[in-house]
Amino acid sequence: MLLALCILVATLGRFVQRERVGPSTQLFIENRVDHFNPFNQDVFRQRYYYNSEFVRDGSHVAILEIGGEGEINSAPGGTKSNPDILGRIADNYGAHIFVLEHRFYGISHPFQHTSEKYDVGTDKLRYLSSKQAQSDLLYFISVMDDRLCPANSKDGSFKRIEGRTCFQWVIVGGSYPGAVTGWIYQRHPNLFAAGLSSSGVVNARYEIPEFDTHTLMVPGAPCSDALYQAQHEATRQVEAGEDNIVYERLGIRTDADKSDIHYFIADTMLMCFQYGKSKSCCDSRLSKAWEGHGDILDALVDYLSTSSFDSYDSINLASDTAKHSDAFRQWWWQTCTEVAYYQPAPLINSLRSEKITTQWHLDMCKKIFDGLDLGNPTIKTNEFYGGEHVKADDVFFSNFWQDPWHMCSMTDDMGGQKDNIGFIRCKDCGHCVDLHLPQETDPIELVELRDRIYSFIVERVDSILNRVG
Structure with missing residues (x-):
């Protein structure tokens, strides 16, 4: 997001x-x-x-x-x-x-x-x-x-x-x-x-389901194939709630909201391609694993470990205080009230859990901003x-x-x-x-x-x- x-x-x-x-x-x-x-x-x-x-x-x-x-x-x-x-x-x-x-x-x-x-x-x-x-x-x-x-x-x-x-x-x-x-x-x-x-x-834009499908096109095979498989294996393990590599290596609480974890995994990995860093993601990690030189899920988690789940945790996002380095709660406010840019899982070629829907984004707005029902903010924004x-x-x-x-x-x-x-x-x-x-x-x-x-x-x-x- x-x-x-x-x-x-x-x-x-x-x-x-x-x-x-x-x-x-x-x-x-x-x-x-x-x-x-x-x-x-x-x-x-x-x-x-x-x-x-x-x-x-x-x-x-x-x-x-x-x-x-x-x-x-x-x-x-x-x-x-x-x-x-x-x-x-x-x-x-x-x-x-x-x-x-x-x-x-x-x-x-x-x-x-x-x-x-x-x-x-x-x-x-x-x-x-x-x-x-x-x-x-x-x-x-x-x-x-x-x-x-x-x-x-x-x-x-x-x-x-x-x-x-x-x-x-x-x-x-x-x-x-x-x-x-x-x-x-x-x-x-x-x-x-x-x-x-x-x-x-x-x-x-209120919703951008093409976000995932476009990102999947960017690196091409074999990296896109490896990325797709790694994301879906990570999603499966999160849903299973197993004591596994996703929770252990990323330091995620076992009682954390699973949808928050799904969003963290997708958002963090997609940034690699958004900012033109596909070489570091593909050549040194995913593609090599896909070719048999390592485990694909391990390669994904290795990349994710450079980021922190804390900023995606809805419990933290609901906090009404922030340090100088904090930005996620404020940006959520701007998306919920003005620009949306919501990225729901597309029907095909999705790089995130099917639980990440447009409604999930709206529910997050309610959850972290005292139950406010903000709806679609982009109509007024684009009219203005x-x-x-x-x-x-x-x-x-x-x-x-x-x-x-x-x-x-x-x-x-x-x-x-x-x-x-x-x-x-x-x-x-x-x-x-x-x-x-x-x-x-x-x-x-x-x-x-x-x-x-x-x-x-x-x-x-x-x-x-x-x-x-």
């Missing part, structure tokens, strides 16, 4: 920190707890990171990456000698780079419980929404724009225009933040020069944002065939070639891979996609700078 963000390479709730290098300063801003209630003046400390590596005097460009469903610990951009795509853009303009941590994640919580934990009770989570998050971003931009603006240039080549931002802002996000990128641009097109939505899931018809022509939408989340995004399959859509198919090109630091081993399709992104954003920023300069 977990999707996640690409600041942290994640799957809806479980996060692997994206490699980052370069200067990164941790700072804080005070933001409102409730942007939509003028009588609520409460504020909270929201963390952000700043990369000044590329800044040059007189620059009028700033890049803001949106934090997602997890903790952040550095800014993007890289260094002059080793830049990522955002650093490459920043170097062209001498731009500032920021990333703002999403409310209710990391240490950007509105409600403190103890010195080490935060209050994420159901009554508090009503302040966690994509709309509140966008208002956080808008306020952040207004503050940074005013604080860092070089005002009027000494030679008269630039004059600040009343009512306009000083900087040309480029908004960026990957995965759920990629969706927020499209949504916030659509609502405030005059505020941004351009945007990048990497694997941006703008279309909130437009779903797959989001209007954001100056946002580049990048997607990757191997990543099943492309089914919730903007791709060429949606009708004709567009200059703001890049949809590529290459081996191990997974979720948000274009935001990663470039590697010498990157396939040519990925290299060319990054070049398209760079040209797309530079063209739009230049056109505005030439008009206002």
Whole structure:
């Protein structure tokens, strides 16, 4: 289920920190707890990171990456000698780079419980929404724009225009933040020069049964055959309740809810392919076992042991407190109330127990959020944002065939070639891979996609700078 963000390479709730290098300063801003209630003046400390590596005097460009469903610990951009795509853009303009941590994640919580934990009770989570998050971003931009603006240039080549931002802002996000990128641009097109939505899931889908069937196609034989067999053997052992390798090696309580275990097994294994790591899963584990060099179930459990079941345990998910590193309960709230993205077991080629249905997801929402019957939240979400018809022509939408989340995004399959859509198919090109630091081993399709992104954003920023300069 977990999707996640690409600041942290994640799957809806479980996060692997994206490699980052370069200067990164941790700072804080005070933001409102409730942007939509003028009588609520409460504020909270929201963390952000700043990369000044590329800044040059007189620059009028700033890049803001949106934090997602997890903790952040550095800014993007890289260094002059080793830049990522955002650093490459920043170097062209001498731009500032920021990333703002999403409310209710990391240490950007509105409600403190103890010195080490935060209050994420159901009554508090009503302040966690994509709309509140966008208002956080808008306020952040207004503050940074005013604080860092070089005002009027000494030679008269630039004059600040009343009512306009000083900087040309480029908004960026990957995965759920990629969706927020499209949504916030659509609502405030005059505020941004351009945007990048990497694997941006703008279309909130109620259920995605194709998630498993697509993932099973990605590695091909023999890995897909081995994966299918291993998953089903693990499911059988969990259902049998045996004192077996699944419980012993993964440290799972024997009285844990079996459906929670089924979901953990499927979600964790599928992430391997979602993030372009099929080589580590197949070549070193499953395929070798399938060819007779080991036990298939043992190979699966070996991979699963690198993750923790605790975050999938519904007992833990029902807890109304969270540490800075916890994210699953908050993300469940966002799925239950706004975006769903539920992944029920398909009728054929399923990689999860048949018990994982759409109704199971709805029951989980009730179970962990005090019995709330939230139903299908995507109708209102897509009516408000437009779903797959989001209007954001100056946002580049990048997607990757191997990543099943492309089914919730903007791709060429949606009708004709567009200059703001890049949809590529290459081996191990997974979720948000274009935001990663470039590697010498990157396939040519990925290299060319990054070049398209760079040209797309530079063209739009230049056109505005030439008009206002």
